[in-house]
Amino acid sequence: GKYRVVSTKSMPGTRWIRLLTDNDCRLEICTEKKTILSVDDILALIGDHCHGVIGQLTEDWGEVLFSALKRAGGTAFSNMAVGYNNVDVDAANRNGIAIGNTPGVLTETTAELAASLSVAAARRIVEADQFMRAGLYDGWLPHLFVGNLLKGQTVGVIGAGRIGSAYARMMIEGFKMNLIYYDLYQSTRLEKFVTAYGQFLKANGEQGVTWKRAGSMEEVLREADVISLHPVLDKTTYHLINPERLAMMKKEAVLVNASRGPVIDEAALVEHLKANPMFRVGLDVFEDEPYMKPGLAEMKNAVVVPHIASASKWTREGMATLAALNVLGKIKGYPVWGNPNAVEPFLDENATPPP
Ligand code: GLV
Ligand code: GLV
Structure with a gap:
């Protein structure tokens, strides 16, 4: 080659x-053999001749690694993950390295x-089970x-993007829950789904379901019975769930996090769990x-x-395939603009391509 x-x-599939x-x-x-590679481990892997790297969310991809990749003649990096806070x-x-991520294939798996x-x-x-x-x-x-009985209760979604919306649909259709969501953007598709599903239930003589943005x-924290967090992790969402916001939630609420650990102040969460035995959490990620x-x-x-939200065979093989495509595409001259998995500044689907 x-x-x-x-x-x-090593990643699933061939x-x-x-x-x-x-x-x-x-x-x-x-x-x-060790699970998490250090920057030094990866520097040694890159060596002085490397065109592209497929990396993992456990690795710290910053100036040191990107400048080393550039010196080695590299132009492409793909995270095998949708999140790229690492x-x-x-x-x-700065180093002219194109970045890719692996959205889409993990939406339903993560929501499930x-x-x-x-x-x-x-x-x-x-x-x-333990009992x-x-x-x-x-x-x-x-x-x-x-x-808790979910039917007729309210599911709260914070971050109604791909994964948050898929999760909402599952909880609404599966358990006939009402929806309250918070997002900077309106999710018209999700709202239409709840409206249509509510009409369907009523036409069958059942109680309908409602939505509220x-x-x-x-x-959301005050009104919802089950709350799931689906934001991107950045400065604005670090410790989004803090002591004050925990205190706003219902005493018997359920809080779920399958996004990124630092979205919750985990030490404060432990105190809240101790003080409120009926409050329950489901965590896939940790600070x-x-x-x-x-x-x-x-x-x-x-x-x-242990951070298994995307862990289905189909999805993990799909993520590996997308990561390989991201790197291959860049190396072989596939325009970065045309790569749907290229992250910033090419992530914005609504922006117009460069001339
Ligand atoms: C997993 O956490 C991912 O971001 O894909
Ligand atoms: C419970 O097992 C019941 O039959 O009500």
């Missing part, structure tokens, strides 16, 4: 490998996990693991991954899973 492409991790090796690339997949886009631009966490937390599934395995079940009881995030803040692991009212 003419072009040396490095993948910092399509992404063939895509590169069938198109003039010599692929090198890092075999290092990537310094300005540093990449957020829905699963919502139900698991509302119905205390994990606590009940069974501990041999504590000695007969049916009226009080045993009583949780909240004027503030606080309105200081792979660690949990002290006390969280002991909380029975928390369901915790």
Whole structure:
């Protein structure tokens, strides 16, 4: 192969490998055993001759790595993730490295996990599972693991983009919940869906469902029974959920996070869980991954899973394929503008292409 492409991790499927090796690339997949590679590990991988890299959300892609990639003759980097808060886009631009991410293929998978966490937390599934395995079940009881009924309650979505909207549809259609959402942009499609579904339910003699676009995030926190967070992580969403906002939520609310850990002040969340035993959370992401803040692991009212929201076979193979396409496309001269997975400054779908 003419072009040396490095993948910092082995990824599911073989399509992404063939895509590169069938198109003039010599692929090198890092075999290092440790889970999270340091900047030095990646510098060694890049070496002095490298055209493109497929990297992971656990890696810190900033000036050091992008300038090294540039010196090695590289022009392309793709995160194998939709989120790219681990990537310094300005540093990449300064060094002439195009950046890609992998949206789309993980929308439904991630929404399904957020829905699963919502139900698991509302119905205390994990606590009940642990109780069974501990041999504590000695007969049916009226009080045993009583949780929340979702039907007719209100689901609150903060960040109604691709994933947030898919999650909302699942909770509305699956559990007949009402919707309240907060986003800078109006989600007309989601509103139309709820309206149509509400009419369908009523035509069948059932209670309808309603939607409301909240004027503030606080309105969602105060009114919703189940709240799922789907914002992008940046300076404006860091510790979006803080002690004051936790205090606004209903005492029996369910809070779900499958976006990025730092969106929640996790230490404050642990205190809130301790003080409010009926308040429940479902967490896929943590502020200081792979660690949990002290006390969280002991909380029975928390369901915790290790950042697996996009972990379905189809999606992970799709993410790997998109990441390979992003890198291959740039190396082979595919215009960055035409690449739907190129991130800023090419992310804005409404902007007009350069002349
Ligand atoms: C996973 O967290 C992703 O951003 O794809
Ligand atoms: C519960 O198992 C019931 O039959 O009500």
